[in-house]
Amino acid sequence: xxxxxxxxxxxxxxxxxxxxxxxxxxxxxxxxxxxxxxxxxxxxxxxxxxxxxxxxxxxxxxxxxxxxxxxxxxxxxxxxxxxxxxxxxxxxxxxxxxxxxxxxxxxxxxxxxxxxxxxxxxxxxxxxxxxxxxxxxxxxxxxxxxxxxxxxxxxxxxxxxxxxxxxxxxxxxxxxxxxxxxxxxx
Ligand SMILES: [Zn+2]
Ligand SMILES: [Zn+2]
Numbered sequence: 001x002x003x004x005x006x007x008x009x010x011x012x013x014x015x016x017x018x019x020x021x022x023x024x025x026x027x028x029x030x031x032x033x034x035x036x037x038x039x040x041x042x043x044x045x046x047x048x049x050x051x052x053x054x055x056x057x058x059x060x061x062x063x064x065x066x067x068x069x070x071x072x073x074x075x076x077x078x079x080x081x082x083x084x085x086x087x088x089x090x091x092x093x094x095x096x097x098x099x100x101x102x103x104x105x106x107x108x109x110x111x112x113x114x115x116x117x118x119x120x121x122x123x124x125x126x127x128x129x130x131x132x133x134x135x136x137x138x139x140x141x142x143x144x145x146x147x148x149x150x151x152x153x154x155x156x157x158x159x160x161x162x163x164x165x166x167x168x169x170x171x172x173x174x175x176x177x178x179x180x181x182x183x184x185x186x
Contacts, residue, residue, distance in 0.1 A: 006036055007139050010092040011116055014071075015141055017043045018094045022052035023068045026095070026119075030071035032079065032110070034089040042074025072101040076108050086110060092139070095119035106132040114139045154185040 004012075010031050017029030022045040032040040046052055046067050058065040069077070072093055079086050087109035096115045097105060102125035105113060112135040129136050161178050168174075 007092075007114065008142055010038070011094075011114065011139050011141050013038065013041065014092045014094050015116070017041050017071065019043075021045055021071075022054045023058060023065055024053050025058055025065050028071040029094045030075045031092045032075045032086060032089050033092065034086075039084050039086075039089065040075045040078040042069075042071045042076075042078060044068045044071045045074070070098065070101050072097050073104060076104055079108075090114065094141075096121045097125065098122065099125045102128055106134055110134060112137065116141045150185070154181075157181050157185070 010033055014029035014031045017031065018027040019029070021027035021029070021043045026044065028044045030042050031038055047069065050067070053059070053065060053067055059067040072091060075091065076086060078084075088111050089109065090112040091105060091110050092114045094115070095117045096119045097113065098120070099122045102122070106128060111133075113129065114137050116139055118138075126136070158181065161174065161181060165174055
């Protein structure tokens with residue numbers, strides 16, 4: 001069994017959070033981590049109790065939806081609300097932070113920003129991160145799916161390969177397929 005890396009684990013968490021987003025324009029998730037522990041999470045959505053873009057449509061001014069609080073802000077505000085220090089923490093975001101979030105992250109003492117998708121990466125945000133000595137790293141989210149039928153799939157594939165082997169002489173191609181299947185399910 002292969003172990004999921006910390007980067008993939010926290011980035012997956014941010015992608016899960018993004019699935020809670022209520023804004024129809026873009027779904028973003030953010031996870032704040034300290035000492036490999038999740039201390040807060042957020043997604044872009046309305047203020048608590050407010051109407052949702054997904055119900056009422058976005059409130060767009062100057063090509064921006066002004067109804068939502070960004071995922072990074074929501075995660076930071078959760079820390080403020082519950083009194084959790086963010087100094088020296090790291091954040092995993094699905095999308096490169098906007099300029100406002102960039103400034104908030106720096107000011108909150110976030111030391112590393114991991115992001116999965118480039119999104120209108122603002123040159124000034126990049127410059128500010130550099131100035132503030134905040135490490136910015138791109139993390140590709142690998143295809144991690146929750147597999148609950150792995151054993152059944154493995155049995156099916158090998159049954160199929162065995163049948164093939166019996167119906168025709170074992171050739172190189174078949175041996176290669178068997179090898180690949182074994183590697184896939186190991
Ligand atoms: Zn919206
Ligand atoms: Zn933002």
